[in-house]
Amino acid sequence: MDPQNIRRCFAALRAAIPEPKTELIYGSPFQLLVAVVLSAQSTDKAVNACTRTLFAVAPNPEAMVSLGEDGIKAHIHRLGLFNAKARHVHALARQLLALHDGEVPADRKALEALPGVGRKTANVVLNTEFGQPTIAVDTHIFRVGNRTGIAPGKTPLAVEQALLAAVPAEYRQDAHHLLILHGRYTCTARRPHCGHCPIFQCCEWPDKHRWAAKSSPGGA
Template structure:
């Protein structure tokens, strides 16, 4: 897709989603970090149900560290991979508490060194909390980028790198959330809503439905 068309796509997304926000519920950078770790292979809705109780009992790193792995597990037992997630969340709470004085570091390397935190989670935190122009490529963004032709790639990292190259600077900060929301509610995997898609005219997907 040529640069002019890509710019047209993101202008259309901005008009359709003027104030994009994460759908995870959180009241602090630490809570967002934990919520994103818990969101792996789980829906935001399911995570929000669990964290409502978890954060009421333990709202910060000290609280989660004191709560302990077993009790964390009980709060998140309805999520996939809850055993591993409980272990990771308890461990990262201890590291944040003891190495970073309870504050989430604004550093990719430091974030990715935390248990349960990979590049995608680090990108979400850097973008949402620290307003860094990063893009965390999940299944929604991967699908939208490839299907529309904005940034085709065979791996999430390839799509991320391509998006960082082609998304115009004025749209880069909010590109992450706009693409996720577009993929979650419009450019869905099984039944894409092409008839109401803001990108219909610039999308190159050969199977798109006619307007």
């Protein structure tokens, strides 16, 4: 997709989503970090249901360490991979206390050194909490980047690098949430809602007209 068309896409996305932000509920950088770790292969809705009670009893690293792995499991057992997630959350809380005075570092290398924190999680925290223009490529952003032609790539890292190179400077801070919300609610994996897509005109997906007919009133 050419740069002018990409700019049109992001202008349309911002008009449709004027205040893009995460749907995870949290009250501190630590709680955001924990919520993002828990969100792997889980929906934000499911994570929020668990963290509502978890953060009530363990709102900070000290309390999370005191709660222990079994205590954490009791609050997150409805999530997939809850055993590994409990282990990671407990360990990262301990490491934050030991190495960072209980504070979440605003540094990629330090974040990725924490248990259970990979590049995608670090990108979410750096963008959402610390205002850095990072893009965490999840399944939604990977699909949107490839389907629309904005940032095609065979791997999440390839799509991330393509986006960082292509997104106009004025949209880089919001690009992560604009794309993820667009993928979550409009450019869905199954039955995409092309009939009321804000970037229909600039999208390069060959099947968009067929799906527009299906998702419009009276469509099959």
